[in-house]
Structure formats: structure tokens, C-alpha cells
Amino acid sequence: MPQPRKHQISLADTPYYHCVSRCVRRAFLCGEDKYSGKSYEHRRQWVEDRLLLLASVFCIDVCAYAVMSNHVHVVLHVNKIQALNLSDYDVIERWQKIHKPTELVQQLFTNQNWHTLPENQQEPVTNAISTYRKRLYDISWFMRELNEPIARQANQEDDCTGHFWEGRFKSQALLDEKALAACLVYVDLNPIRTQIASSPESSMHTSIKKRLNAFQKGYQPPSLMPFKQGPSLKQHNQLPFxxxxxxxxxxxxxxRFRRCAKNKIVPPTIVKTFGKSESAWLELIYNFEDVFGVAAGESESMERFRQNTGRAWLKSTRTIRPLSLVANPV
Known part of the structure; x- marks a missing residue:
């Protein structure tokens, strides 16, 4: 039986989450359907465009994404503090990019004078703004606003009705930097792992291709959460690498995923920093989604997450042990 989101999301433990949405009815989100021969490749752009639009609306940063043939991976960072610090005007301005507010809210938003109204008229506006503010840092709302428009477009194109996505998206809490790094690489290299791309540069509709294109021009893409600028300083609202x-x-x-590669690359310093052997690291990023359930991290952070979310237990397979215990350092 699916667990309620309150048992899967704990902002007290981590703001980082890996989310996956999968298609139903043997439907192809993108790519070519081998049964009918019809191409749905153009739908990849639908998802990417919608995802990056939502990043500009919600107080949720997109860290990584990969649009696959029948599912979508995203790694998200929830910025609750940003949402709580938004002015009422900013909250409405953001929300109306994707939804039309109530008529009363629209009128008062245009005039910016609802605070001068009688108290009984202020209450509906105040309640609406409070609701919109909470939604702006809610992962469930983010995924809903990603999936529903895509489903409507796909159903219209396929001339059918019914579900396009599975009823619930899967989410994994990324509880520490090791889990975050492993999941980012897992998502960015998903097309290579599934052999639909030969390199990060050729991985269409992924965050890594977007980052590489920007990197060649000397900047980081503004639609994605940036990496920190220096090795020593932890900067606010930046990825910790x-x-x-x-x-x-x-x-x-x-x-390493391309087994026919001739030139061997020496394991980077970050792998050694994580205290992992080359083989353990590759096994982890190749099977990340199967290794962990709703949370990924070291044993202490996993136990803390379990207690905070009221769960009886957390999945961490024995074939690949928790991050702190996987093999020996390089």
C-alpha cells in the first residue's frame, strides 16, 4: 500500500529529493513506439519546457533531470525559506504564471490595496495567498503541475482519455552529500546507462547536456540550481560541489558505463573524498534507484529520517550496503 507523502518528505532532514514519474497503458512519453512505429520524440521538449517553466514559478530548484522514453527523472531542491520570505505580491505574481487566481485576488492584485479592505473581505485574499505560498514549496504540487498538462497534451494527440501517468510519482529523500552526488550522476547518465545515448554530450533533454553547453560558454544555466563557486566555501542555495x-x-x-572505452580516466578526487572504491561507486550509480527506497544516505541519517517520518523501517538492499559501508576507500 502506498505511503502518505508525510512519510516520504521531511524538510527537517533534507531539502533534496529524487522524483520519478512513469507512464501507463504501454504509452510512450517520447521516442519511437516499436509496435506502431510512431514517433513521440517531440514530447521530450514538452516535458523539458514545462519543467524549466515550473522552476521559475516554484521555490523549488531543479538540480538534474532526464526525460526518458516512458518516464522522467528529476532531482529537486526545496527552498522553503525563499517561499516564506516572498511578499504577498510576489506569491500571486508567481502563481498566476500557471494558474488564474480567484477573481477577487486578481482584482486586488492589480490594485495592490487589499490591506485597506474591511477585515471580512481581507480574509478570502489572505487565505488564498497562504494556500499559494504553501504550494510553492510543495513537491507534490510541483510534480502535479509537471504531469497534468503533459497528460492532457498527450491524450489530445492520441485522441483518447484516461490516465497517462501512473497514479503516484516515486520520491527518494537524498539525506547527505554522498547520496546527492550519486543520485545526480545516476539521473544525468540515465540515457547512457540504458544505452540510448553514447555520451553526456549526446544525451538529449537532460540537465547534463544543458550544463555542458553552458559550461563551454563559461556560465551555469540560470534555470538549474548552480554548483558552488569555490572548493572551501558552502554557499547558500548552491549544490555542495x-x-x-x-x-x-x-x-x-x-x-566506465561504456565498457568498450579505450582510454582509462583516473578516479576523480571526489570519489576518494566519499571514501569509495571505483567499483563500489560505479555499482552504486548504476543501481541507485534499486538500492534505496524512499530515502538514501548513511546509516545515521537514514535512522533519523525513519524516526522523523514515523516509518517502521527503510529499504537499503544488502547486495549493495549503505553508502558509508560500501567497499573500502580507494
Whole structure:
């Protein structure tokens, strides 16, 4: 039986979450259907465009994504503090990019004078703004706003009705930097792992291709959560690795996925920092989604998450042990 989201999301433990939505009815989100020969490749752009639009609306940063043939991976960072610090005006301005507010809210938003109204008229507006503010840092609302428009477009194109996505998206809490790094690489290299792309540069509709294109021009894409600028400082609202370190990690991991690669790349420093052997790291990023259930991390952070979410137990397979225990350091 599916667990309620309150047993899967705990912002007290981590703001980072890996979410996966899968299609039903043997439907193809993208790519070519081998049964009918029809191509749905254009739908990849639908998803990518919608995802990056939502990143500009919600107080939820997109860290990584990969649009596959019948499912979508995203790694999200919830910025609750940003949402709570938004002005009422900013909350409505963001929300109306994707939804039309109530007529009263629209009128008062245009005039910006609801605070001068009688108390009994202020209450509906105040309640609406409070609701919109909570939605702006709610992962369930983010995924809903990603999936529902895509489903409507696909159903219209297929001239049918009914579910396009499975009823619930899967979410994994990423409880520490090791789990976060492993999951980012797992998502970015998903097309290579499934052999639909040969390199990060050729992985269409992925965050890594977007980052590599921007990296070649000397900047980080503004639609994605940036990597920190320096190795020593932890900066607010930035991924806790430098972009150079992450690029080295990506290319090292990608080459190992391509077993016919001739030139061997030395394991980057970040793998040693995580205290992992080359084989243990590759096994982890190749099977990340199967290794962990609703949470991924070291044993202490997993136990803390279990207690905070009121769960009886957490999945962590015995074939690949928790991150702190996987093999010996390089």
C-alpha cells in the first residue's frame, strides 16, 4: 500500500529529493513506439519546457533531470525559506504564471490595496495567498503541475482519455552529500546507462547536456540550481560541489558505463573524498534507484529520517550496503 507523502518528505532532514514519474497503458512519453512505429520524440521538449517553466514559478530548484522514453527523472531542491520570505505580491505574481487566481485576488492584485479592505473581505485574499505560498514549496504540487498538462497534451494527440501517468510519482529523500552526488550522476547518465545515448554530450533533454553547453560558454544555466563557486566555501542555495569536480565525476562515470572505452580516466578526487572504491561507486550509480527506497544516505541519517517520518523501517538492499559501508576507500 502506498505511503502518505508525510512519510516520504521531511524538510527537517533534507531539502533534496529524487522524483520519478512513469507512464501507463504501454504509452510512450517520447521516442519511437516499436509496435506502431510512431514517433513521440517531440514530447521530450514538452516535458523539458514545462519543467524549466515550473522552476521559475516554484521555490523549488531543479538540480538534474532526464526525460526518458516512458518516464522522467528529476532531482529537486526545496527552498522553503525563499517561499516564506516572498511578499504577498510576489506569491500571486508567481502563481498566476500557471494558474488564474480567484477573481477577487486578481482584482486586488492589480490594485495592490487589499490591506485597506474591511477585515471580512481581507480574509478570502489572505487565505488564498497562504494556500499559494504553501504550494510553492510543495513537491507534490510541483510534480502535479509537471504531469497534468503533459497528460492532457498527450491524450489530445492520441485522441483518447484516461490516465497517462501512473497514479503516484516515486520520491527518494537524498539525506547527505554522498547520496546527492550519486543520485545526480545516476539521473544525468540515465540515457547512457540504458544505452540510448553514447555520451553526456549526446544525451538529449537532460540537465547534463544543458550544463555542458553552458559550461563551454563559461556560465551555469540560470534555470538549474548552480554548483558552488569555490572548493572551501558552502554557499547558500548552491549544490555542495564545484562544477569542475562534478564534470570530472560525470566523465569518469560515463566512460566506465561504456565498457568498450579505450582510454582509462583516473578516479576523480571526489570519489576518494566519499571514501569509495571505483567499483563500489560505479555499482552504486548504476543501481541507485534499486538500492534505496524512499530515502538514501548513511546509516545515521537514514535512522533519523525513519524516526522523523514515523516509518517502521527503510529499504537499503544488502547486495549493495549503505553508502558509508560500501567497499573500502580507494
Amino acid at each position: 564545484t562544477l569542475v569536480d562534478y564534470m570530472q565525476l560525470i566523465h569518469f562515470s560515463a566512460q
